[in-house]
Amino acid sequence: MPEQDDDQREFDLRWADSxxxxxxxARxxxxxxxxxxxxxxxxxFRGDPGPVAPRRSSWLSTVIVLGCVAAVIVGLGYTRFMAPY
Known part of the structure; x- marks a missing residue:
């Protein structure tokens, strides 16, 4: 099947569009x-998103993370202090 040149292809598109x-x-x-x-x-247009649960404070999350890090540091330091040399 020979390829169509650009002019012929544009003619086909114009014919199909018209x-x-x-x-x-199908959809x-x-x-x-x-x-x-x-x-x-x-x-x-913009539906109501519905009720939204209140968010916890970002400070609370920060305190929890820093508290866990501090507990790990203290725990590691305590086990190192109690370990025999």
């Missing part, structure tokens, strides 16, 4: 059939 009737995609046909029987409920 078609009076364009067949919808569009499926949704149209489904919505004919059971139409979707209207949805606002």
């Amino acid at each position: 078609a009076e009737h364009k067949e919808p995609s 569009a046909r499926m949704l149209a059939a489904r919505w004919k029987e059971n139409p979707p409920e209207p949805v606002p």
Whole structure:
């Protein structure tokens, strides 16, 4: 099958774009059939995200992490101090 030159290909694109009737995609046909029987409920442009759980303070997280690091340092120092030489 010989390759089409650019002019012929552009002609084909213009011809396809100027078609009076364009067949919808399979998904569009499926949704149209489904919505004919059971139409979707209207949805606002930006829906309400719903209730949001309160966030804990970032300071609390920082204190917990630093406390764990300090406990590990003290624990390692204590075991080193108690270990016989």
